[in-house]
Amino acid sequence: MPAILVLGETRDTGLHPFTLEALTLARSLGAEKSMDVALSVVADDAGSLPAQAGEYGAKTLHLLKGISSYSEKSVVTGLKNLLSSGEFPYVISGTTARSKEIMPQLAVIMDAHLITEVMSVAVEGAGLEVKRPLFTGKVIQTLAVNADKVLLSLKPKQIEASAAGGSAAAVETHDVTVSDPASVLQDILKEAAGKIDLQSAEVIVSGGRGMGGPDNWHLIEAFADAMGAAKGASRAVVDAGWRPHSEQVGQTGKIVSPKLYFAVGISGAIQHLVGMQNSKYIVAINKDAEAPIFKKADYGLVGDALTILPKLTEAVSASKNGA
Amino acid sequence: MKIAVCIKHVPDTTIQPRIKDDKSGVDLSSINKFAISPYDEYGLTEAVALAGKHSGEVTVLTVGNDKAQESLRKALAMGAQHAIHIKTGEATDLPGLTTAKLLAEQLKAGEFDLIFFGMKAVDDELAMVGPAVAALLERPVVDSIHGLDVADDAKSAVAKRETADGTEAITVRFPAVLTTNKGLNTPKPPSLPAIMKAKKVSITAVDAAIGELPITVKSVDLPPERGDVQMLSTDGDEAVGQLVDALKKDVKVL
Numbered sequence: 001m002p003a004i005l006v007l008g009e010t011r012d013t014g015l016h017p018f019t020l021e022a023l024t025l026a027r028s029l030g031a032e033k034s035m036d037v038a039l040s041v042v043a044d045d046a047g048s049l050p051a052q053a054g055e056y057g058a059k060t061l062h063l064l065k066g067i068s069s070y071s072e073k074s075v076v077t078g079l080k081n082l083l084s085s086g087e088f089p090y091v092i093s094g095t096t097a098r099s100k101e102i103m104p105q106l107a108v109i110m111d112a113h114l115i116t117e118v119m120s121v122a123v124e125g126a127g128l129e130v131k132r133p134l135f136t137g138k139v140i141q142t143l144a145v146n147a148d149k150v151l152l153s154l155k156p157k158q159i160e161a162s163a164a165g166g167s168a169a170a171v172e173t174h175d176v177t178v179s180d181p182a183s184v185l186q187d188i189l190k191e192a193a194g195k196i197d198l199q200s201a202e203v204i205v206s207g208g209r210g211m212g213g214p215d216n217w218h219l220i221e222a223f224a225d226a227m228g229a230a231k232g233a234s235r236a237v238v239d240a241g242w243r244p245h246s247e248q249v250g251q252t253g254k255i256v257s258p259k260l261y262f263a264v265g266i267s268g269a270i271q272h273l274v275g276m277q278n279s280k281y282i283v284a285i286n287k288d289a290e291a292p293i294f295k296k297a298d299y300g301l302v303g304d305a306l307t308i309l310p311k312l313t314e315a316v317s318a319s320k321n322g323a
Numbered sequence: 324m325k326i327a328v329c330i331k332h333v334p335d336t337t338i339q340p341r342i343k344d345d346k347s348g349v350d351l352s353s354i355n356k357f358a359i360s361p362y363d364e365y366g367l368t369e370a371v372a373l374a375g376k377h378s379g380e381v382t383v384l385t386v387g388n389d390k391a392q393e394s395l396r397k398a399l400a401m402g403a404q405h406a407i408h409i410k411t412g413e414a415t416d417l418p419g420l421t422t423a424k425l426l427a428e429q430l431k432a433g434e435f436d437l438i439f440f441g442m443k444a445v446d447d448e449l450a451m452v453g454p455a456v457a458a459l460l461e462r463p464v465v466d467s468i469h470g471l472d473v474a475d476d477a478k479s480a481v482a483k484r485e486t487a488d489g490t491e492a493i494t495v496r497f498p499a500v501l502t503t504n505k506g507l508n509t510p511k512p513p514s515l516p517a518i519m520k521a522k523k524v525s526i527t528a529v530d531a532a533i534g535e536l537p538i539t540v541k542s543v544d545l546p547p548e549r550g551d552v553q554m555l556s557t558d559g560d561e562a563v564g565q566l567v568d569a570l571k572k573d574v575k576v577l
Binding site: 070072073076096097098100101102103104105107108109111112113114115116117129133134135136137138139140141142143144145146147181182183184185186187188189190191197199200202203227245246251252253259260270271277278280281282283284294295296297298299300301302303307308311312315316319320 | 336337339340342349416418442445446448451452455458459463467481484489491493494499537538539540542545549552553557560562563564567570571573576577
């Protein structure tokens with residue numbers, strides 16, 4: 001029986017938020033195509049995964065065991081065996097550092113096309129209609145897909161994850177033994193615990209040159225903490241060495257789609273705008289009333305970020321404490 | 324050491340693409356400024372540096388129309404020795420697997436120790452051709468590297484790349500495929516003598532055989548317009564109050 005395979009990942013003890021998005025899409029596609037949903041995850045222990053997978057509509061959880069240290073070769077080998085049954089005409093994933101290495105290789109194994117940065121999927125007759133961005137979202141492309149097999153990797157935060165309340169998924173364990181893989185994870189320099197990553201964040205607070213200097217960043221940090229937000233930065237301050245490239249939002253940094261984006265002391269050059277214009281709500285705080293950022297914002301505040309931020313942080317904390 | 328670099332000839336990133344009247348695609352004829360896709364330049368710069376250090380040679384490849392030759396010439400001027408042009412004629416928006424197969428076909432015989440790709444092209448942002456080629460050639464791949472430390476014997480390397488959880492160090496044995504991200508190095512524009520010398524290099528041209536594709540472009544559109552901005556009070560305290568109100572009532576995050 002053909003089924004839809006979701007290539008999933010874990011985060012902490014549960015499923016990655018992007019895996020939940022992929023399961024949600026798989027479930028709706030599965031309903032239209034009369035196909036069940038299966039989930040594959042690299043893990044040695046099922047833990048609470050079967051329950052959560054089932055909640056989001058997966059019937060089967062395929063556990064790839066024995067990969068002690070991440071290796072794309074090991075993961076691909078494990079999935080190759082799973083795919084060889086020919087059971088899965090559709091493979092869906094989120095977009096992560098892992099999926100970017102794995103999904104294209106699965107496309108080669110299946111000899112099927114992979115469509116990346118998928119924003120929406122609709123069933124059109126025997127095929128699919130898929131929307132994805134071009135030129136960093138300056139243009140949206142609608143593709144007609146008429147193939148028996150296709151792989152889709154989802155642009156983060158376009159599909160809203162929702163649970164269906166199903167019973168726990170049945171677990172199938174697969175031992176993956178690849179001795180001495182040609183590429184292997186040697187070391188991880190983990191960021192500070194509790195740090196929210198830009199691409200799954202609901203709220204982002206980004207700072208630009210209007211912050212005056214790196215020494216003022218504690219104001220951004222305090223506000224981000226108060227909002228429970230991830231921290232971003234403009235290219236200008238990254239190039240100036242005030243902030244690390246991992247925080248850069250924009251054409252040559254990260255493309256983000258949070259519910260709420262604060263652009264603080266950021267003028268709004270097109271290269272930055274393309275990185276955040278997908279945000280549901282944009283708040284701009286800038287000294288210059290003519291700054292282009294105000295054209296993209298939903299709420300504009302003309303003022304000095306250095307005076308506004310502390311007041312805003314206090315007001316938000318007070319509000320959260322029930323004031 | 325033999326190194327290959329796959330590049331793409333793309334519109335300059337500052338342009339606002341215009342949509343054709345029939346919405347069938349982007350009007351590329353209206354664009355007159357093209358360049359090597361920026362992420363590819365990190366791979367090219369790294370390849371040239373490695374070739375210099377290990378007495379090697381760099382071959383640059385591209386899949387594209389006749390105009391793509393411009394980017395091959397620039398890559399030669401930036402230090403590559405050989406160039407292969409896989410010509411696609413008028414075909415555009417090729418799916419990643421199709422491009423990967425065309426490249427793998429040319430790369431197979433080359434016995435390259437390393438093949439570099441940009442981690443994505445800035446026009447279609449497929450972000451998949453490098454890893455697909457790795458699978459076709461049965462080689463390991465490390466995606467989106469911003470650091471690379473090649474061993475003295477040039478048979479392996481430790482690559483650094485970023486994930487949502489932090490920075491990873493991946494050990495990889497050659498022959499391998501690497502896709503490159505910002506931070507790997509600083510590409511430099513070629514010198515005029517290098518540009519002149521590059522004009523004399525003979526580029527190998529092959530015609531791409533692209534059959535019928537199951538994926539076609541139905542239409543392109545501009546993204547939905549955002550609403551107008553609500554400018555808040557010029558009095559800081561008042562504005563902060565208004566904003567918190569909006570965050571509570573409209574945005575509903577508080």
